[in-house]
Amino acid sequence: MLKKYDNSVEQLKMEIGSLGMAVENAIDKTWKALESFDTALASEIYRGDDDIDKKVKECMRMDLNISMLQSPAASDWRSLMATLKILSDLERIADHCADICHYVMILKETGRPIAPPPGLKEMYGVMSSMVSDVLDFYQGSESSQAAFMKDKDDIVDIAFNTILGEIGSQMSKDPDNARQYIDYVLIVKYVERMADHANNIAEWIIYREKNEINI
Template sequence: MDNSKIKQHISQQFNQEMEELRNKVMMMGGLVEEQVDLATKAFMSYDMESADQVVLQDHQVDTLEKEIDHECTDIMARRQPAAYDLRMLIATIKIITDLERIGDEATRIARMVMRLEGTDYYQDKYYEIEHLLNLVKGMLNGALDAYARNDVEEVIAITAQDAKVDREYNSITRQLITQMMEDPRNITRALDMLWTARALERIGDHSCNVCEHVIYMVKGKDVRHLSREEMERTINSVR
């Protein structure tokens, strides 16, 4: 982690508290990334062990969210931070909410795999979803990296991937509708695929939200609901 941009305080204890907080967020982010990997592995390969692991880790993610939320509130009450420190705490609370929701989407995929246990039609490799999965994983990894490095330089490139995710999701949806119309026997598989694709699309959205919170933390600008061009101008206008 690049700590050069993190404000140092007279109180060494305050420095330590803020650093520990960042480390916990990164730990939570790592768990969520692993959940996404395991959930999609479970779905595409019918790996029940991976599905079970996703559900188990969801409890860890939920616990971390509550711990981090409590620590942010406690620091704000005791330290009465201002400027960057206050923005970091506010952004952190929002970031962990999005990370927890990403974990929920991964858990939703895993629980669907569990529901399908014992069915005899579950034979296909869900190849259509692989490109969407890689796009979303890249966005999540990039968003967490931006937070860890306190850097917004790559945020525009990360959020630009959201348009590709949306196009891929729409393409998958059209393909699945066609398959269902051509042969009713495809309906069950297509619906499972559709719900999984939707969960991945939502993970991409939450990754974009994390990027927006990082911009607020570093630059002090709220870029929610702005177009990518407006966001880029806002970032470049603040030094």
């Protein structure tokens, strides 16, 4: 029975590793689509969100089966519950990639899309690094560093407010393109939310390791 349990947990970990790679790939391609207004790439990511959702649901099914059918110990149950929450955050991160790509296609339709506002690339880079880090932490690599994700999330929040101010300034100088600037407000908000979800994952990892909940 113990061997069956260990095998099930290891299989779940492998599936989440595959899911994590898919999410990281979506994040990377989303920026490329936004930076170049590549609608073909944006469409690929937008349509591919369904595949990620299916991966998430399959991992959730595996997690629940282990929790309900294999009688995990208290610490193992805590890990399985944290995994379920982490899967939900990963799904939302992928959803926001699709949301951003939706607006890439809208911006491209204008015929003369405005370039991303200053600072967005750096903000996106910090968020992307957060996701990569927490996925490593989930697998057990330097999980003690998970608490520092809050500092990176604060950096993203500061960038969010700065970029909103820049967008507002540009909009007042170029009111004819107000709709595009509003689209960028939504895009920047999605990036900020992605960082929040990455920080949530870090908090669930801390819960798994230390039985502390700060969310």
